Amino acid sequence: MRREHGSVVPVLLDGDVPAWLVLGYRELHQVTGDPVLFSRDSELWSQWPSIPDDWPMLPMIGRRQPSILYTVGERHRERAAMIGNALEAVDPFELRGHAERFADELIDTICTKGGADIIGDYATLLPVRVLATLYGFSDEQGPGLVTALNDMINGRENAIAGQQHLGSAMAELIALRKAEPAEDVVSRMLADPGGFTDEEITQDLMVMMAAGHQPTADWIGNSLRLMLTDDRFAASLFGGRHSVAEAMNEVLWEDTPTQNVAGRWASRDTQLGGRRVRAGDLLLLGLQGANNDPQVRTHGSEFTGGNSAHFSFGHGEHRCPFPAQEVAEVVARTGIEVVLDRLPDIDLAVPADTLERRPSPWLRGLTALPVNFTPTPSVGGSL
Known part of the structure; x- marks a missing residue:
């Protein structure tokens, strides 16, 4: 072209x-x-x-x-600052802790089987669970949000129902946090002095979750595909972590999710x-x-x-806010490291040239990433 x-x-x-x-x-x-x-x-x-x-x-x-996607000028800058401030206040140690906890729970569901689809069984389930916790949702609400968001993004037959579930859940959380503020993203957005309406905050929360979930899931999947198919990263699959960041950065150049x-x-x-x-x-x-x-x-x-x-994160005043990039990077890197730690002999279960991409002009990710590994015991916990 x-x-x-x-x-x-x-x-x-x-x-x-x-x-x-x-x-x-x-x-x-x-x-x-x-602009x-x-x-x-x-x-x-x-x-x-x-x-x-x-x-x-x-x-x-x-x-x-x-x-926020379609606001311009000073109002856009005010909304971007609200979102950036709410995410920047996330404690990086707590963020990594949440990502490790959910990643371990997801690995527990597959580690005893000796094989799995790292996309469907893991990558598409992890980011939204972490984001939901940062927002202030309970762990019990997490699985429903995962299903709703994946349905909405992937355009399944119940995509509208998924969007409605996500919107109503956001509205309920906002109402709860207006009555009972807490140390979470939603409470910080509500406390912002910019005078944003509940509808504006609801819409921005939905945009943040959609924009933070699928690209991060694809970042995990595309990076693991690279590490499983490129000999340069073989050492990282046998106990080393030094090449994880290198693989993730290469994906942003050569195989970016967005x-x-x-x-x-x-x-x-x-x-x-x-x-x-x-x-x-x-x-x-x-x-x-x-x-x-x-x-x-x-x-x-x-x-x-x-x-x-x-x-890969855009450019200019409408680019992905830097705190959001940091959250995505921590979730993706933690998700990859947990896979390598828990499944140290992981290997591709099919020829690399048979892996298929989702038919989308917008987001680039795998439909599946089948892998084999030696069965290992779970570490406990449940989803």
Whole structure:
């Protein structure tokens, strides 16, 4: 696509809806770094008159949604600060403790069997349990939230029911914490002096949980796939941890969970990557395309897989808040380390070239990661 069309590519979404896919590193830096010219305000979109009510991409490209995703200007900065402050106050030792506890409980359910699907049996179950605890949910509510969120994200037949369950659970937790504040994320968001409504906080909590769950699960799965299939990481599978962070960083460059993001809207006519972009045009952020831009991935360049100059968490004022990145990294790294500690001889159960990815243009993750290992006793605890 880059060779044929360059760094900014005309694409068609479902229903032949036109958009631009930004693949160039420098072009993506320009788009995400200029929130005035390339706005997050979806009301600017020139295609709204032709978008049907049942358009399948409406959950990804919403209109008049009250979440932080579609606020702009000072209000966006205030909401981002509220979220960042609430997450920054999370104790890192408690966070790792929660991640280890849930990871051990999940491993307990498979360790005696000698084989498992690390995606379905582990990675897609771990992040949401940790996030739910940070929010202030009880352990008993955790499994229901896992099911609801996975149904909602994966578009299953009960996706709407999952969304409704998640929304009602958030509303109930907010009501509880307004009456009984505690040391948790929800209580800190409610105490913020910004004067946010319950609806705004509910929407932001749902966005945070969805954005923090599936990409983190895919980060775990993609990193373990790399470590199980690449000889460079073999030592880490036999008692060493030094390469876990290296594998995780390489995944963010080469196999990032969030491949593409929708989007930004041009506030006026402009030029981008040699293309004439019109006011109201939609731009999709090609995060993986930018990471692989050969113009910045040359030998000896500062833009290489050895650093964190990737776009996997976005860029600019609408990027993933830094405290949220830290939470995701702790959960993912802990999840991987617990697997290596508890299942030290873990090995891929199928040929590497038979592993399949989910058919999604947005998130890149495995449908399954079958593994074998020597059965080991559980350490106790239950889900």
